[in-house]
Amino acid sequence: MPHDHGPDNSFDNMPARVKALETLLVEKGLVDPAAIDAIIETYAHKVGPRNGAAVVARAWTETDFADWLRRDATAAIASMGFTGRQGEHMEAVFNGPDVHNLVVCTLCSCYPWTVLGLPPVWYKSPPYRSRAVRDPRGVLAEFGVGLPEGKPIRVWDSTAELRYLVVPERPAGTEGWDAARLADIVTRDSMIGTALVAAPGDAP
Amino acid sequence: MNGPHDLGGRMGFGPVVPEPEDVIFHGDWEARALGLTLACGALGHWTIDESRHARESLPPATYLSASYYEIWIRALEALLERHGEVSAAERASGKLEAPGLRPERCLRPERVPAVLAAGGPTDRRVPVPAAFAVGDRVRTRNLQPEGHTRLPGFAREKTGVVEAVRGGFVYPDTNAHGAGEMPCWLYTVAFRGPDLWGADTDPALTVSIDAWEPYLERA
Numbered sequence: 001m002p003h004d005h006g007p008d009n010s011f012d013n014m015p016a017r018v019k020a021l022e023t024l025l026v027e028k029g030l031v032d033p034a035a036i037d038a039i040i041e042t043y044a045h046k047v048g049p050r051n052g053a054a055v056v057a058r059a060w061t062e063t064d065f066a067d068w069l070r071r072d073a074t075a076a077i078a079s080m081g082f083t084g085r086q087g088e089h090m091e092a093v094f095n096g097p098d099v100h101n102l103v104v105c106t107l108c109s110c111y112p113w114t115v116l117g118l119p120p121v122w123y124k125s126p127p128y129r130s131r132a133v134r135d136p137r138g139v140l141a142e143f144g145v146g147l148p149e150g151k152p153i154r155v156w157d158s159t160a161e162l163r164y165l166v167v168p169e170r171p172a173g174t175e176g177w178d179a180a181r182l183a184d185i186v187t188r189d190s191m192i193g194t195a196l197v198a199a200p201g202d203a204p
Numbered sequence: 205m206n207g208p209h210d211l212g213g214r215m216g217f218g219p220v221v222p223e224p225e226d227v228i229f230h231g232d233w234e235a236r237a238l239g240l241t242l243a244c245g246a247l248g249h250w251t252i253d254e255s256r257h258a259r260e261s262l263p264p265a266t267y268l269s270a271s272y273y274e275i276w277i278r279a280l281e282a283l284l285e286r287h288g289e290v291s292a293a294e295r296a297s298g299k300l301e302a303p304g305l306r307p308e309r310c311l312r313p314e315r316v317p318a319v320l321a322a323g324g325p326t327d328r329r330v331p332v333p334a335a336f337a338v339g340d341r342v343r344t345r346n347l348q349p350e351g352h353t354r355l356p357g358f359a360r361e362k363t364g365v366v367e368a369v370r371g372g373f374v375y376p377d378t379n380a381h382g383a384g385e386m387p388c389w390l391y392t393v394a395f396r397g398p399d400l401w402g403a404d405t406d407p408a409l410t411v412s413i414d415a416w417e418p419y420l421e422r423a
Contacts, residue, residue, distance in 0.1 A: 014274055015233040020298055021281065022240055024290055028304030030247060031311070036239030038316035043238065044228055047320075085242075085323040089370075106212035106356050108256055109272060114323075118228060118238070124272040126217040133212045133358060133411050134401050142220045152408045157212065159354045160390055160414035161326045161373060188225045 048117030049188035051082045052165055055115055056191065057182035059092070060170045070094065073165065077115060087114025087163055093156060094167045095193075100147055101166045102140075102193035104132035105158040112163035116188055123192065133157055143194045166191050171199035205257075205350055208264035212358040213401065237273040241280050246311035246319060249287035252326075253380035257352040258282050328387035330372030334417070335389065340366045341423035342393060344415065352380035355419045359411075363423045364395040367412060375416055389417040 025031035055077055059066040068076040073090040077083075090112060093101040105111065106129050111119035122128050131139050136153050140146070147153070156164045168190040174182060189195035211217075229235040245255070258279035260267070267275060284290040287305075294301050304310075311319065336342055343363045347355055354376050370390040378386040397409030 014237075014271075014277065015231065018233045018236050018240065018277055020295065021277065021284075021290070022236060024294055024298070024300065025240065025244070025284075025304075027300055028289065029307035029310055030289060030304040031240065031243045032313060034313040035243050035311045035316050036236060038313040039239040039242050039320070040229075040235045042316065042320055044235070048228075049225060083323065084321040085319075088323040088325040089327060104212075106358070107209055107354060108259065120223045120225075120227070121230070121272070122220050122223055125220075126211050126214070126268065127220045129211040130214040130217050131220070134405075136409065137406065139220055143222055150408055152410065153406070154394075155409070155411045157356065157359075157411060157413045159356060160370070160376075160416070162370060162390075162392075162414055189222070194222070 043113075043118050047082075047084075047113060049115070049191065050183070051080075051117075052112070052115035052188070052191045053183040053186035054179070055080060055082070055092075055165065056167050056186045057179040059167050060182055061179045066094075066167075069167070077165075082114045084114050086110070087112050089162050090115070090165060091156075091162050092165045092167050093154070095169045099152045099154050100193065101164075102132060102136050102153060102155045103158060103164045103166060104129060104155060106130070106133055107157075107159060110158035110161075110163065112165050114163075115165050116191060120188070140194060143189065145194065145196055166193045168195075168197045171197050173199045173201065205260060205352065206348060206357065207260040208262070208267040209260035210357045212356045234271075234273045237277050237280075241276050242320075243311045244280060244284065244289075247289070247306045247309045249289070249306070250283050251374075251379050252324065253352060253374070253376040254382070255279060255283060256376070257380040258286075260352070326374040328372045328374055328385060330387050330389055334369050334391075336366045336369070336391060336417070336420065336422070338366055338369060342366055342391075342420045343423040344393070344419055345421055347419060349377065351377065353377050353419075355415065356413060358400060359393075359395065359413050359415075362395050362399055364393040364399070364412075366391050367394045368392040370414065373416070375418070377416075377418070391415055391417070391420065393420070 059069050069092045073092040077090050109124040133155050190197045259275050346361050372387040373390040375386040375388045378384050392412050393415050394410050394412040397405040
């Protein structure tokens with residue numbers, strides 16, 4: 001049977017399968033390996049959650065910027081130099097005493113690359129995608145987050161090309177901190193909504 | 205399509221396993237898979253909607269047992285085959301049988317920063333006024349196409365409230381199949397948790413989707 005020798009069975013391990021495809025594409029002149037290196041370099045070292053942390057810290061310290069972020073997140077974020085693929089249309093959603101926001105993509109892996117980089121494995125995997133919309137409190141508990149009972153939770157399913165950035169609550173005890181110091185305590189997960197930003201001195 | 209990707213509300217997948225922020229790739233092959241997928245996108249044979257549809261069209265057992273980069277690579281193989289660039293026979297033998305169709309579109313390293321920074325905006329002008337306004341009660345239609353759609357199954361035939369009118373956007377249901385961008389109005393529609401998941405659901409839960417106008421009717 002041809003299927004026994006088909007491509008699905010030729011490469012049981014993904015490293016060999018990816019390498020074989022890259023080799024064919026390079027030989028056909030369709031892919032330049034140096035471009036792949038440049039793409040990897042971009043997302044390994046340049047575009048990541050430190051971008052988002054800078055946006056959040058600025059929103060915490062500049063009221064005008066926070067207002068702009070609420071009104072037109074795409075423009076406000078672009079003004080800090082964060083533009084491009086999977087961040088073309090941005091929305092910022094603000095946590096507060098009356099709401100905790102959580103972002104998911106139940107249908108695939110949509111994620112705001114320009115501010116958070118590449119999504120973590122769990123964000124793309126069935127456990128999170130299936131339960132975030134139905135049992136967000138249970139999901140949050142697995143991240144060690146317990147919200148006050150009755151606190152409203154808002155889940156944003158990224159079903160279109162809008163990409164959502166959660167602006168977490170600024171913790172008490174950070175009064176007088178500048179934006180750079182604040183950015184250091186803003187975690188990736190807090191900008192997805194699966195963590196809170198801990199007050200300084202709190203156990204993580 | 206009612207595919208394996210439509211995971212909202214499914215049960216039995218176990219706990220979420222968090223991961224440290226500094227873990228980006230699990231092995232070099234994941235990094236190469238990312239780069240290959242983006243570089244091949246630059247050839248211009250397919251849209252992001254067609255690539256999503258290629259991923260969700262994998263056999264369900266494959267989709268649900270594969271890591272996400274494996275899903276990407278399997279879908280990339282399907283897309284390259286569909287568009288005549290790399291045949292199954294070439295993948296099996298590792299030997300070229302035909303030259304590439306679009307070598308002139310090959311992404312060069314010096315263009316990578318500009319291409320990634322430009323992205324691919326999908327907002328478009330829609331020549332007709334929006335049918336719904338903020339605050340309108342709407343009901344999602346019972347749409348179960350065999351092709352691509354971005355209306356998740358859990359939000360089908362549900363009543364919610366229009367929370368934002370986002371403007372006109374490329375319609376994935378047609379664009380994924382080469383049938384044109386057909387831009388439509390896009391709305392953020394919010395649903396009460398109990399309306400989605402039953403009366404014993406946390407009443408403090410609200411879930412929203414972003415829905416194109418053809419997905420909606422007035423409630």
